Amino acid sequence: MEAYLFDWLNLFFRWFHVIAGVAWIGASFYFIWLDLSLREPPEHKKEQGIKGDLWAIHGGGFYEVAKYQAGPPQMPSTLHWFKWEAYTTWLTGFALLSVMYYWGAEQYLIDPQKVALGQWQAIGISLAFLAGGFAVYEALLKSPLRQMPKLFAALLYSALVLAAWALDQIFSDRAAYLHVGALIGSIMAGNVLFGIMPAQRELVRAVTAGETPQAHFAELAKLRSTHNNYFTLPLIFIMISNHYPMTYGHEQGWLVLAFIGAISAFARHYFNLKHQDNHQPWILVAAALALFALIGWMLPKPAQPLPESSERVSQQQAMALVTAHCSACHAAKPSHAAFNAPPGGIELEQWSQVTANAARIIPALRTGYMPLGNASGMTEEQRAQLIQALR
Structure with missing residues (x-):
């Protein structure tokens, strides 16, 4: 239940965060563009205290925008602010x-x-x-x-x-x-x-x-x-x-x-x-x-070769490594408390599933991204062994 709630909170706040961020970034980019695009206005606008102006067309209409040197002669009844984004x-x-x-x-x-x-x-x-x-x-x-x-x-x-x-x-x-x-x-x-x-x-x-x-x-x-x-x-x-x-x-x-x-x-x-x-x-x-x-x-370096004394692990031994370090999360029903479903939809409970996802597993092993936080204590030798078995 905790993992299920965790997923929904993660989804809600991430979704809300992206929506708010799009609104903020859009407004920020627009006003930087607006301020930098202002040009010297005609004389009759300068007499009104206008510092710069521009014309634009959007949504089937023309827009005239002006920026005052200090402020308008009279404060408008409705003034739009940009802060909540x-x-x-x-x-x-x-x-x-x-x-x-x-x-x-x-x-x-x-x-x-x-x-x-x-x-x-x-x-x-x-x-x-x-x-x-x-x-x-x-x-x-x-x-x-x-x-x-x-x-x-x-x-x-x-x-x-x-x-x-x-x-x-x-x-x-x-x-x-x-x-x-x-x-x-x-x-x-x-x-x-x-x-x-x-x-x-x-x-x-x-x-x-x-x-x-x-x-x-x-x-x-x-x-x-x-x-x-x-x-x-x-x-x-x-x-x-x-x-x-x-x-x-x-x-x-x-x-x-x-x-x-x-x-x-x-x-x-x-x-x-x-x-x-x-x-x-x-x-x-x-x-x-x-x-x-x-x-x-940043080109990835080849996996470190195993010591000469080490033999290539068998399929059964490689699967044992996957089970020990990956399957707690990457299972149809994860046993890890943080997950309600397998991350990325990747299940690694059978060797056929492991080989089918080899192209994603190898970079994750090489960079140390997985196991997540290395909570299972996977060693560098074990990483090299599993990478070698998947090649």
Whole structure:
């Protein structure tokens, strides 16, 4: 019953999280595009205090959009705000983290081969990391370093890479990636809650009171919004990375994440420039070449050969390894408490089922992704033996 409830909570919060994330990312991308696409308005609009405008066509109609230098002459009766997309994405993401990695800590969060942690110890480290990481970002942002964009970006990127490396030493490979994503998502939501929304409320207050808005509020809010824009593609990669153990299961998984994060953020820069009619296609070419180089570097190594004294295991011995390390989860009726059904629909109770799934089993064994959390204590020699038997 517990596994059944676990599956439904996982499904609900993951579904809700994706829906909210699509709404938030869509709005974020749209407003970055809008702001960068504004052009100098005609003179009669400048006289009205309009800083930039653009025309667009969509859904069978024309749209005229204008951005004021400070604020409109009179506050409109209806003003649309954009905040709940961000808040809902973070709340559902934290709920999913709690269900998947805190409730299921022994399966998904803890890797006893790295650090033997208790459930509450692992949860405490996770929460401390998220809170501490966010505090570091806020300290950097509120320091004079924000006036030096390149240095700020280099320091922030270095801090995230260091965090990825440190997490890789503590948690399971999959959980390490997820926590980097959770930190980035927390920074992004925090940018909305603690920076963008207060700046917008101050802008509305000043315009309503007939005062000239202070520019530094808007400037810092725009900087936070720009950071969120560059964070988005790396974050989306982390959200889908759990389907690709070749990335987080790599022996240098933290470095793979660092490279993919840099490549995707760099590619995003091309589009931000393009919105300003500054076409730099070399950026996409460089990003593609870097990705190809990463793919080449990540080519899986051949399985380590067995010691000369070891004989090739028989089919019966190989099946015994599968039964000992895999079948508790991958069975028609899993005996593992965390699963109500076999993960991925893969059943491994008969040798014919094992050989039919060999193409999926071998990478999972090679990367250490399976057994999940290596709770069964599968040795490297046993991995090599089973890989050899499946070839």
